[in-house]
Amino acid sequence: MNTLEIKTIEKITPDVLQIRTSKPEGLEFKPGQATELFIKKENWKDEGRPFTFTSLPDDSHLEFVIKTYTGHEGVTDKLVDLKSGDKLLQNEIFGNIYFRGEGTFIAGGAGLTPLIAILRDRQRNGGNETNKLIFANKTSKDIILKDELKEMLGDRFINILSGEKTEDFANGRIDQSFLKQHIINLNQKFYVCGPDPMIESVVSDLKALGVEAENIIVEG
Known part of the structure; x- marks a missing residue:
């Protein structure tokens, strides 16, 4: 499992976050694929959720665009409280949607x-x-x-x-x-x-x- 450091985090709609993080060396994925992320904080390390890479494979950073559900006391609610320097854990890569033609x-x-x-x-x-x-x-x-x-x-x-x-x-x-x-x-x-x-x-x-x-x- 990789550790990602949050570089920037901002709201781009009233309930959607754009999070940019460090990128582990050698990480490969196809545009459209997703991964499982965990918040690297006590009581949250076992709460994984699937999120899509919105950055491209050759970018120097990772990016995730995530809808939050405040009031649910879940992972996305907790993401709102994160800031630059906080850590995420990143698991395996998966996903069926990738480019098959125009x-x-x-x-x-x-x-x-x-x-x-x-x-x-x-x-x-x-x-x-x-x-x-x-x-x-x-x-x-x-x-x-x-x-x-x-x-x-x-x-x-x-x-x-x-x-x-x-x-x-x-x-x-x-x-x-x-x-x-x-x-x-x-x-x-x-x-x-x-x-x-x-x-x-x-x-x-x-x-x-x-x-x-x-x-x-x-x-x-």
Whole structure:
């Protein structure tokens, strides 16, 4: 198990932290993969939780974008209290979502995190010429890394909000009609990540539209 030292920690939405840490020598992972982290403090060393690397494999640091659930008295609640110099423990690497080809990325809330590194990697090493991101949140304040994603994807960054009506973004949820409106090519890869009910619904809708099952990649 590796020890990571927190270099910076900041809130990037009202309930999402961006944590950057030291990087162990020789650590390898694919963009989109995750690891198990533990807080290196008394009574927390056995409380591991899965978090996705949002940094890229060749970065000199590690980065994690983590949704916190304050009031639950759990690991993410405790993360809010951490500061530069505090330590985390990092375990094995895992994850099913990694780049398999250009396509459409569909995320709900913190489900975006495995897709951040993939999109960053394509931007740095291969371009995002045809990649599209459909991102569902409650309000515009909840949109993680909005400016960076807009810069990378332009008008291929499509947002929908369930809890706020605004002229800037669609209102509602990602359903079959919304997918049909924004998907022209059914013969591409579809990366789906978010809460389980959302994944089930989106996968079902994609199949109903005619997307082949082997072109749908989900976490798991």
